[in-house]
Amino acid sequence: MGWKTLDDLDLQGKVVLLRVDVNVPMEDGIVTDATRIEKIVPTIEDVLEKGGKPVLLAHFGRPKGKVVPEMSLEHILPALEKALPGRHVLFADDSIGEAASHVIKGARPDSVVLLENTRFHAGEEKNDPELAKAFAALGDIYVNDAFSAAHRAHASTEGIARLLPSAAGRLMEAELRALDAALGKPERPVVAVVGGAKVSTKLDLLGNLVTKVDHLVIGGGMANTFLVAQGIEVGKSLAERDMADTARAIIEKAKAAGCTIHLPVDVVVAREFRAGAANETVAADACPADAMILDAGPQTVAALAKVFAEAKTLIWNGPLGAFEIEPFDAATNAAAKQAADLTREGKLVSVAGGGDTVAALNKAGAAQDFTYISTAGGAFLEWMEGKDLPGVIALNN
Structure with a gap:
């Protein structure tokens, strides 16, 4: 440094x-x-x-x-x-x-x-x-x-x-050291969790991460876009259908880089977006035409638990589902708690950042056990995208 x-x-x-x-x-x-x-x-x-x-x-x-x-x-x-x-x-x-x-x-x-x-x-x-x-x-x-x-x-x-x-x-020193431990010179395997609504807002991020990490977990509305890209129907779910080609290109780039992409294998669906809405868990390729995917299911959480257990470094940005409303916060809460437990036991270096992420981890009661939580928002995202940060570069002179 x-x-x-x-x-x-x-x-x-x-x-x-x-x-x-x-x-x-x-x-x-x-x-x-x-x-x-x-x-x-x-x-x-x-x-x-x-x-x-x-x-x-x-x-x-x-x-x-x-x-x-x-x-x-x-x-x-x-x-x-x-x-x-x-x-x-x-x-x-x-x-x-x-x-x-x-x-x-x-x-x-x-x-x-x-x-x-x-x-x-x-x-x-x-x-x-x-x-x-x-x-x-x-x-x-x-x-x-x-x-x-x-x-x-x-x-x-x-x-x-x-x-x-x-x-x-x-x-600033603590932040830069944490970020260097996560993406600069990380202990492998490295897992990145990227969630949120839209693929279009995180293209640079996904493109950079697949060349840097061993496992990329995609959650939230973004995962629906990737399911659509694989020919899977997602009913009335939030999805950017016009980004399907881009999603496929990211999958190919990941394959070439030796990065495994993890998408939901089961999903929690509902007919309305409100707290306590009637819901059911179905296979990821079985979303009813009149329903929307609002969370990842328990099988997906169990699969993630195995990935986390074998990892040495975790970078997290964005929730796995509609974490703001119950019961669609279940997958985010369960994954966050597991990451927190592994960190507390000294088995994982975990770095998280971004507004929704901090809110989700606080809601899950997991934030205090993460190695480092960045409140920096835009700067954290640009760092994850592999961009040079002018304010940091200037300190090198």
Whole structure:
């Protein structure tokens, strides 16, 4: 790994510009879930312990280069103060120039400074070199702790990293190490579970994974498209029939790469999409014409259990069925619990990510036992697709 960590830099007496993700949910100006704020605390405390002055750079919402008062980071100040008890937290009403510089210079050595929303500047999302220079002028060292924004080449994630000595923060470091263990230099066999509604949104992902993993498990609505591609009728199920040729091409690519694709062998079907709907379990090729597939069946779960038991590494993105409503969460819950058990027993390295995935694993009560759960969304998916992430690449310079 070419990037440095906090351990590689001398922070004593230095102003450390720390790019963080505090894009938290809010209602009526109050933070409703402070998880993202709590996750940056170890990096902030580390910088302080090493004698540095942490200055937080962050975006919030999509103000499109204009000052939008309800998207001001001043709203998160109380939650940040709560996460850093005993620390003096200051706010600057701009992220560049005299307003920011004045607050940073006046801050005590044990203080934390939060700068205003970087996206209030039109140059942020355009990676404007002048804006990157204005950010860099405020500090001595740049630390990126926002993996979730690493797939964007913005002034505060990519441009600035080329202008100052740079390193990964603790959260970014943990994420990159977990991802390297899962796809960079994994222990084999490697299994990837990819679920969700549409094949069309995960083409790059599937195309990359079949060349990297030993087993690819396809679930959710995507599995229906693959069944259709094999000439199997799926009734009224969600399926992208126009993607059948693409699905067949992915199957051929997998064969050539020595990757085994696993599709449902039995399915749970219902006539209506609602919690507690009357349902039955049938063979994957026996979906009634007036029914829809809403989950994988118990035989499929048993087959997956064998694949998981022999695996050393698991990457998971997306549910196996309509996990939001019971009883169509059964396959996702059972597979997630088994992956969690194997991980807890030290037999499996398990890495999961993506919005629906995190929700599904939390619902199954399995998330806490996974080796690593990424909350990064788009960055996690682009990494799974094999794409270079600008914010990470820039740290290598």
